[in-house]
Amino acid sequence: MERTRNFCIIAHIDHGKSTLADRLLDITEAVPERERMDQILDTMDLERERGITIKAQAVRVLYNRDDGEYNLNLIDTPGHVDFAYEVSRAIAACEGALLIVDASQGIQAQTLANLYLAMEHDLEIIPVLNKIDLPVADVATVTEELVELLGVEEEEIIKISAKTGENVTGVLDAIVDRVPAPQTEHDETRALIFDSHYDPYRGVVSLARLFDGELKKGDSVRAMGSEEHFELLEVGCYSPKPTALPVLATGEVGYVIAGLKDIEALRVGDTVTRVQEPASEPLPGYAKALPTVFSGLYPTEGDDFERLREALSKLQLNDASLFFEPENSRMGFGFRCGFLGLLHMEIIQERLEREFDLDLIASSPSVKYEVVVEGEVVEVTNPSELPEIFDEIREPIVRATVICPKEYVGAVMGLCHERRGTSVGMEYISTRRVQLTYDLPLAEIITDFFDAMKSRTKGYASYDYELQGYEPSDLVKVEVLVSGDTVDALSIIVHRDKAYHRGRALVEKLKELIPRQQFEVPVQATMGRRVIARETVRAYRKDVTAKCYGGDITRKRKLLEQQKKGKRRMKQVGNVEIPQEAFLAALRI
Template sequence: MSPIPTSEQATSVAPASTEQAQIRNFSIIAHIDHGKSTLADRMLQATGVVAPRDMRAQYLDRMDIERERGITIKSQAVRMPWAVTGEDGVTRAYALNMIDTPGHVDFSYEVNRSLAACEGAVLLVDAAQGIQAQTLANLYMAMEGDLTIIPVLNKIDLPSAEPERHAEEIASLIGCEPEEVLRVSGKTGAGVPELLDRIVEAVPPPSGDPDGAARAMIFDSVYDVYRGVVTYVRVVDGALKSRERIKMVSTGAVHDLLEIGVISPEPAPTQGLRAGEVGYLITGVKDVRQSKVGDTVTSAAAPATEPLSGYQDPKPMVFSGLFPVDGSDFPALRDALDKLKLNDAALTYEPETSVALGFGFRCGYLGLLHLEIIRERLEREFNLDIISTAPSVVYEVTMEDRSVHTVTNPSEFPEGKVRDVQEPVVRATILTPSEFIGPIMELCQARRGTMLGMDYLSETRVEMRYRLPLAEIVFDFFDALKSRTRGYASLDYEPDGTQSADLTKVDILLNGERVDAFSAIVHKDSAYSYGQKMTRRLKELIPRQQFEVPVQAAVGSRIIARETIRALRKDMLAKCYGGDITRKRKLLEKQKEGKKRMKAVGRVEVPQEAFIAVLGADQPTGK
């Protein structure tokens, strides 16, 4: 019931050991803001691994951006000691490996990887809000991995908490008794020792062959400027020892193991890691591609023949171009993306060029929050000034001659007769109080959604399932949903194949020239409003030139919207006072001819601020 006793107290205690039977690996899973990181803080305090003077809120959220936004972006693993007195009166020491996971749908890939390194999951539910969409998504993920589920109600100290009602909801969901749902408070620490005891009792010890060939699964890795790549592993079979040579199964690369240890919660070097343990490896490797998430690490002297099954590669859902404001920063942007890719396996990127923006990268993200976090990390951690183009999704375009084109960027949309366009769709789960069913149906129908079903979880809570085009929800769907439900609805979605759609490309022309960065693929019904919106915005943002500039929106060769940026004019008549009108007319005609000639050869320079303002206008703003 208490932290592992000190050596002075340890006379009647079984020796502290990390035999396989005394290891427990578990994750904390929950919806956003249900208190995962705060509960993790109380666990760190209860087990005594963080001294009271070193304690701070959200201790495991290491990035500034996580602490500012109050969200977890990266999973964090930590090892904690915990002693339990058995029925025989002997106090046994256990090693608890906890992984605190993110709650946002964009980072569900982090949760998936973390669950693969565990045998149990603490399902955390806010006692005031009850079960939310992401709670269900994470629960189903844990059930698929055959993990032991420990249901817990958090925030029982809140005045609006309804633990009895929500305990019944959880019990009916996972098939247990309401009394078995633990009540804790991440704020006050109430119920945390009982939760740790339940973890020891309910979560099975890791299975694996302690005497077999060493096999460890890489579930995360980070880049350290001074020490190179730090790789987080879960040892499945055998053991890894300090100073031995290790081999990466997928690449065949062999490295010297410079340091091996556990995170408790700061890195602590050890002599080695045995089957079932979670820890870190440092090999001094500086090339980020040498340490791939999902790879198997084995001993170079006696390598394992079979690799571990690894993880499915996440499929990017949203694409956006990243371009340095200063073209000379292109190599720095490439290095920065390389390092972020190590830390974030869900990020994909490939080089691309744009007539308007120069050299950059086409990046794939899991969602809009993911896009925003990557952009902010590039600006903060690598000191880069970047422009990101409007997000788009992946389309499959079939032409009349049956050739198929994959389009991740509107500028790749093929010219000519289009036979069919397939767009990605998602299966969305919306949990909401029943009074908001009407506004949500209206919103989903406006976004071309198809209703799949609706279930009442309780008298007041409804689960609605919709099939929606991904392109319709990546912009402001979540905002619109929250505003129509006064913030009470929650959303979760997963890919659900593709569907045929009536889509077209809208081009923006400045002085008759296409600007590829402003092109967009939109539904035919929205093409006119998109064209009008963009031409109006560009008219306001592009400074006046020496000649008149038409700003046009076109679908194919047909112009659907136009605005005109008036020319700057010198006062030619300043010297003409009095005299014949024909003299004034002659001077004005002369100026007009000059402007016409200038327009024929003039190119419109679009300032960077205009690109940032136009392309950033539909970007997320901190959701």
């Protein structure tokens, strides 16, 4: 145990976490030379395509130096704000953290968020300045920022280039010298499950950190949360390929396989103990991740409903922050799903389509509102469920931290005020960069806030947010009627000031996308009982008077009247099919 070190790598997006993990694996010769490749820990196709880390990965490497051999358990974490829950789980399994900062970009919003998370868990922070080989690297300024932020001496900051491998050995030495060895207080076995995934051949594979005692193959164990009993078929570690071990000892990080087919039996955050000498108290576990963005997912083929349920259950095992429940609407049977953000929603949808071969339609993303009806508080995640009459409606408010160069402060402030933001504070973190703090409604930032901010600041701004609570607001429901029928999936809840613009934009888009029929199709946006915008999809029209050459006008009039009567009859029985593109386009308004 004295020679074990558990640490994670935390940083903002693209500051070089996965590249540093690659170099650490190279130096410790964990991967044979012929199998080496970039971002070796990003195993998912989606991660490699987008160049981002989505899942935290745990790997054990052996580091030899003059005073002996050390076991280093490395956890590479994601950097995007939507996957902060992954980071918090990784941090709970460690004693130390490498805080990576890009020498060309300096401290960013997510750097601060992850740093505060690590400090809450009393982790030993090792500051690492990466990308010092870049021509645009400003090592002196960023070093100054780090000294001020962490209150450390300049000598304690390790300056490296993960790409070229310059001074990376210094990082390994710092881990051994500065990260404390794991401590144990109990003799009874206690292991914290911090991640798990479903393997079609071996069942549920769970990643565990042993805080006390040991686990070995054949042990009878019990999950303290679900009260399930099972036998361990295998224990081992990733180095980085799965390697079976005779025993997992105190302080180590590894995987356990119990041949479970029931996904619910061993949840993330549960504590595993032995049946013979059980622990009396479980480990603290995790606060449950609360979804902030909700959307309906529907299979395009009605028969795929059960397949979608099974796929969501398997993904939920791997991603504890995903929430879903069945729902029925005009789009058929589907699931109301809760996500941690828009990128999270996009990734889940893409994984369902790729890994489980499903074809899906997603409804407009919305947030959770609190509605007061006759003194009782009701939670509403689906705009179509908003009651007609209510006393008050409250929306979720987030505290957003934006870091940008000082010349873009005006642009960022303008954007935040457009999105109904309230300024909380502003401070200079260096001579060139400013940190702005705003309280913003979550509904205003879940769709295109990030894109708008990036375009106004030429990509230099970064932001992070955390939920503050709920505040009353003047919100209304805008519904879309096609041929007089309400389309639930297109309902939205917006602020009264923006209702007209959103309604107009919706009907104009739908007019372009709904195919023409033999009869006129009115497309209306309504607020309460009042129509606030209307467009009409024109009918196809045959020239019934073409065969009349001269003669009395009453002949033509009679033919036109007959045509009009036929169109009216068709309108009564005709049904308008709304194409999938119309739903998708509505999401982007």
